Amino acid sequence: MSTVHEILCKLSLEGDHSTPPSAYGSVKAYTNFDAERDALNIETAIKTKGVDEVTIVNILTNRSNAQRQDIAFAYQRRTKK
Numbered sequence: 001m002s003t004v005h006e007i008l009c010k011l012s013l014e015g016d017h018s019t020p021p022s023a024y025g026s027v028k029a030y031t032n033f034d035a036e037r038d039a040l041n042i043e044t045a046i047k048t049k050g051v052d053e054v055t056i057v058n059i060l061t062n063r064s065n066a067q068r069q070d071i072a073f074a075y076q077r078r079t080k081k
Contacts, residue, residue: 029064038063039074 038059045052060068 027061027064030062030067033063033067033070035067035070035074036078038067038071039078042071042075043078 042056042059045055059071063071
């Protein structure tokens with residue numbers, strides 16, 4: 001048990017530090033962002049027969065948290081929900 005614990009501690013402390021912090025995984029802001037357009041595209045995807053999940057996922061996973069919040073507000077304004 002202690003051997004496994006020691007190995008895990010070394011892995012988390014030593015890690016691969018060759019990758020610069022700027023390359024770590026994080027969501028970057030979408031450069032051509034338009035909350036109204038995204039809200040319209042999501043609304044259309046939801047109303048599509050069978051729901052176009054791919055479009056919804058592509059939009060939401062390529063936006064920063066702040067942008068997703070803007071999309072949510074725009075969607076609520078559009079749909080009054």
